[in-house]
Amino acid sequence: MISILRSIWYTFLHAFSKRITVGYPEKKPYLPPRYRGRIVLTRDPDGKERCVACNLCAAACPVDCIALQATEDKDGRRYPEFFRINFSRCIFCGFCEEACPTYAIQLIPDFEMGEYNRQDMVYEKENLLIQGEGKYHGFNFYRVAGVDMGVKKPGTGENEEPPVDIRGLIH
Amino acid sequence: MKEIFIIAGVLLIALNIAAGLIFIERRLLALFQDRYGPNRVGPLGLLQVVADVIKIFFKEDWIPPFADKSVFVIAPGILVATILLTFAVIPFTPEFLVLDSNIGLLFFLGNSSLGVYSIVLGGWASNNKYSLLGSIRASAQMLTYEVFMGLSLVGVVMTADSFNLREIVEAQQGGWFIIPQFVGFLIFFIAGLAETHRTPFDIPEAEGELVAGYHSEYSGMKFGMFFVGEYLGVTLISTLITTLFFGGWLGPAFLPPAFWFFLKTGFFIFLFILVRASLPRPRYDQLMEVGWKILLPLVLLNILITGAVLLLK
Numbered sequence: 001m002i003s004i005l006r007s008i009w010y011t012f013l014h015a016f017s018k019r020i021t022v023g024y025p026e027k028k029p030y031l032p033p034r035y036r037g038r039i040v041l042t043r044d045p046d047g048k049e050r051c052v053a054c055n056l057c058a059a060a061c062p063v064d065c066i067a068l069q070a071t072e073d074k075d076g077r078r079y080p081e082f083f084r085i086n087f088s089r090c091i092f093c094g095f096c097e098e099a100c101p102t103y104a105i106q107l108i109p110d111f112e113m114g115e116y117n118r119q120d121m122v123y124e125k126e127n128l129l130i131q132g133e134g135k136y137h138g139f140n141f142y143r144v145a146g147v148d149m150g151v152k153k154p155g156t157g158e159n160e161e162p163p164v165d166i167r168g169l170i171h
Numbered sequence: 172m173k174e175i176f177i178i179a180g181v182l183l184i185a186l187n188i189a190a191g192l193i194f195i196e197r198r199l200l201a202l203f204q205d206r207y208g209p210n211r212v213g214p215l216g217l218l219q220v221v222a223d224v225i226k227i228f229f230k231e232d233w234i235p236p237f238a239d240k241s242v243f244v245i246a247p248g249i250l251v252a253t254i255l256l257t258f259a260v261i262p263f264t265p266e267f268l269v270l271d272s273n274i275g276l277l278f279f280l281g282n283s284s285l286g287v288y289s290i291v292l293g294g295w296a297s298n299n300k301y302s303l304l305g306s307i308r309a310s311a312q313m314l315t316y317e318v319f320m321g322l323s324l325v326g327v328v329m330t331a332d333s334f335n336l337r338e339i340v341e342a343q344q345g346g347w348f349i350i351p352q353f354v355g356f357l358i359f360f361i362a363g364l365a366e367t368h369r370t371p372f373d374i375p376e377a378e379g380e381l382v383a384g385y386h387s388e389y390s391g392m393k394f395g396m397f398f399v400g401e402y403l404g405v406t407l408i409s410t411l412i413t414t415l416f417f418g419g420w421l422g423p424a425f426l427p428p429a430f431w432f433f434l435k436t437g438f439f440i441f442l443f444i445l446v447r448a449s450l451p452r453p454r455y456d457q458l459m460e461v462g463w464k465i466l467l468p469l470v471l472l473n474i475l476i477t478g479a480v481l482l483l484k
Contacts, residue, residue, distance in 0.1 A: 015203055019205050023207070
């Protein structure tokens with residue numbers, strides 16, 4: 001009996017506590033920087049596409065919503081000919097971001113992607129590609145990679161030894 | 172002519188309060204649960220009721236092919252009709268009263284007993300095992316609590332020496348009956364909860380076990396009648412608690428009697444919603460056990476003591 005009255009009283013006290021609901025369209029909730037929302041393709045500090053079309057994101061995707069086709073430019077640098085994400089399938093798991101070796105594909109704190117037409121949920125490369133570097137500033141894959149894509153000479157990258165002179169007698 | 176205005180006024184007030192309660196209850200429950208509730212349609216969400224009614228009118232009013240058609244249609248009407256009829260004997264103010272009946276209280280008890288038919292017939296006519304289970308529970312629960320409801324009011328009737336609700340209010344000019352009849356009030360409140368089958372006594376419609384109980388098969392405005400009937404019942408029990416135990420329209424004279432009546436009624440409606448927000452549903456046999464083993468002896472004792480005190484005076 002007392003416990004019943006006590007629970008009624010505690011419920012009544014809740015009338016004066018702060019409401020948890022955030023009135024969404026008027027008041028935007030705080031989204032942390034690592035929030036997994038809309039997927040973007042980022043560029044390196046030189047303004048070139050980071051994506052090397054390795055297909056790891058498409059392989060990691062559990063719902064197969066990523067489709068891309070690799071191609072090479074005249075220097076032999078790989079880039080995606082098309083890059084397509086079907087956001088009506090995407091479950092925003094972030095596996096693509098984890099799989100990406102070049103930080104090209106990133107999930108950003110934006111979820112307001114509603115469309116009236118289902119076909120509009122399919123984002124092409126021009127919809128995905130942004131001008132900036134996303135979450136990883138100053139990272140350029142070809143500065144740490146061994147291959148020469150005109151970004152740096154071999155042996156001049158970060159944590160990289162000069163190339164071995166295979167004709168030298170010291171080694 | 173004056174009577175017609177009063178009848179129309181009582182109907183208007185009762186139905187509007189019942190419809191408004193659908194909104195108010197959702198907002199109050201949200202308040203107790205640290206939410207906002209419906210606040211989108213119109214200012215503060217006030218037009219939510221209008222939106223709900225429009226929606227419920229445009230829904231398909233479907234009668235299942237296996238149902239007993241005529242009884243199925245009549246059942247929700249009985250509920251609303253019996254409750255609305257009872258509002259006739261409620262004295263809102265000394266003048267604003269449809270029927271100044273000498274058997275007002277008995278009229279209420281009789282009508283609330285008839286209201287059980289609505290639920291029993293509704294569940295039976297649905298021809299669905301969950302509906303039938305719900306209506307069996309409802310009939311057992313309501314018959315049980317009908318007994319205490321009647322007996323808890325005997326003390327009031329003895330003290331006021333009348334079945335006329337207006338005279339009962341006037342007999343409280345010396346002091347509200349809540350003080351001498353506190354046990355009667357408690358038991359009437361509990362019986363009122365069970366009578367309107369509100370949480371925690373919503374066992375007939377226990378959605379965790381019986382889909383929606385006796386109104387599982389109902390849709391459209393027929394369901395709406397059951398729904399509004401529940402809120403009409405809450406309003407009715409609140410007005411009766413006000414009338415029987417809290418001095419009805421009586422109050423300091425600087426405000427009109429109607430104001431005091433609605434203030435007190437509003438408080439008990441609030442209490443109904445607060446109880447709903449707080450308490451879980453008991454098991455069916457626990458409900459019956461509390462009813463017969465605790466409340467019945469208590470209410471009989473209340474009558475005995477009231478009678479003894481009145482005799483000694």
